[in-house]
Amino acid sequence: MPGPRRAPRALAATAALLLPLTACGADDGASPAEAKGDKGGKGFPYTVTNCGVKTTFEQAPERAVTMNQHVTEVMLALGLEDRMAGTAFLDDKILPEYRSAYDQIEVVADEYPSYEKLIATSPDFVYGGYPSAFEKGSGRERAALAKDGITTRLNVEGCTDGPVGVKELRKELREVARTFGVPERAEKLIAGQEKQLAATAERLKGAEKPAVFVFDSGDSSAFTAGGHGIGNDLITRAGGRNVFADLDKSFGDVSWEKVVERKPEIVVIYDYGGTPVAAKKKQLLNDPALKDVPAIKNKRFAVLPLSSAVLGPRVPDAVDELADQLHPDRAAK
Numbered sequence: 001m002p003g004p005r006r007a008p009r010a011l012a013a014t015a016a017l018l019l020p021l022t023a024c025g026a027d028d029g030a031s032p033a034e035a036k037g038d039k040g041g042k043g044f045p046y047t048v049t050n051c052g053v054k055t056t057f058e059q060a061p062e063r064a065v066t067m068n069q070h071v072t073e074v075m076l077a078l079g080l081e082d083r084m085a086g087t088a089f090l091d092d093k094i095l096p097e098y099r100s101a102y103d104q105i106e107v108v109a110d111e112y113p114s115y116e117k118l119i120a121t122s123p124d125f126v127y128g129g130y131p132s133a134f135e136k137g138s139g140r141e142r143a144a145l146a147k148d149g150i151t152t153r154l155n156v157e158g159c160t161d162g163p164v165g166v167k168e169l170r171k172e173l174r175e176v177a178r179t180f181g182v183p184e185r186a187e188k189l190i191a192g193q194e195k196q197l198a199a200t201a202e203r204l205k206g207a208e209k210p211a212v213f214v215f216d217s218g219d220s221s222a223f224t225a226g227g228h229g230i231g232n233d234l235i236t237r238a239g240g241r242n243v244f245a246d247l248d249k250s251f252g253d254v255s256w257e258k259v260v261e262r263k264p265e266i267v268v269i270y271d272y273g274g275t276p277v278a279a280k281k282k283q284l285l286n287d288p289a290l291k292d293v294p295a296i297k298n299k300r301f302a303v304l305p306l307s308s309a310v311l312g313p314r315v316p317d318a319v320d321e322l323a324d325q326l327h328p329d330r331a332a333k
Contacts (some may be wrong), residue, residue: 002239003268014096023216043183049176051159053142055151060181067112068129069094070312071155075127076101077313078177078185086121088113090127091272091306095314115139125151127176129310131158153179157230157250157311164250165233166197169315189313196316197237200323203330204239210326212240213264213295223255225270231309238322240266256289266326267295272306302326 047056063085066072072087073095081101086108094102108117112133118126118140126145129135131154134142142152156162156172170190175217177186212235214225225231235242243262244254250262267284271277281301290296302325308318324331 012164014087033329043178043181046178050175051107051154051156053146053152053154057151060179061151063121063123064125064127065108065113065118065121065123066127066129067133068155068309069307070128070314071127071129071153072102073098073307073312073314074155074172074176077189078173078180078182078183080176080180081105083180085123086113086118089133093305112138119148123150125153125179127155129155129158129312135313155311160228163228163232164230164311166193166237166315169193169230169311172311176297193313193316197319200237200316200332203332204323204327207239207240207327207330209241210265211243211263211294212266212268212302212326213243213259213262214268214270214309215284216251216270217275217280218253219283221255222252223251224260225268225309226250226252229309230311230315234304234309234315234318234322237319238326238327240322245252256287261292263293263297265298266300266302268302268304268322268325270306270309271303277303 023146044060045058047054049055058168060083062083064077064080064083065086065088066074066084067088069090069092072090075081075084076094076098076169081104088107088109089111093246100231106121108121112135115138126133126140134145134152134154136141143156145152153176156168160168173186174183174191177183212234213222214231214299216223216225218224224244224247225235226247226249227242227245228248231250232242232245243259243264244252247254269277271282284290284296287300295301302322304322308314308321320332
């Protein structure tokens, strides 16, 4: 059970200024201020520009609230559960290795909390996974929270202008760890991830790359993974070829005619929410317009939880999981 709420305390940031930027910072590193011996300890003040918002932290946040599962798991992967005052909005199950830590954190809301519920947790930092976490008109806009003295962060997949991949994952982990004064934790996590990704690449060397169509949802049209999200990079690293890699979005709607035209050999179904995987398969298999699509004709499906197909600590495991389904002959032993 979550512990009792504590009274508000001195907030961690001195400024959060909106800048007219079109993308998150240009490289993995965010520059710390050079002043030393400050109240925040070694490495503070720390200044970072995230998705157009520049913030200077005098000390690490102490009461973070995460909104969206993948950023909750970023915090837990970095061992920051003791800095979390609340969390919200799961797409599916928290990874087993994080469950014990997660169960100690207050669930503020099943989906996004109202402004009032959010403020009731006395946060000094709010971390969103998708831009909708800071939706205009919700009271949770980043500028509005800044006026209340609350610092914020948006996962870089939500604002990067162009394709997102492992480079952006490294950036996300490093900047979050740096914000909380534990940069060494990010480096340890990244080193393990790089080793795992290299091993997967080695076992897939020389494999043919089947054409892959991602089915997230949709009826009159298909909501699919485009070329700008981490989902596209997952498919590539898992030894596949995304048939909608030319869609310049992380996600987007495409016509079923286009799906037929591009002849995917495998359909990757994103598993989340109230529609089970079996129902999504049935929809695709029973659509007469799709009967000649190779993936449908041969009933070739792969499945990924949605929380594995967004920018978070699951990426290397998701690559492995998808690679095993696209290339069962090369599955990890």
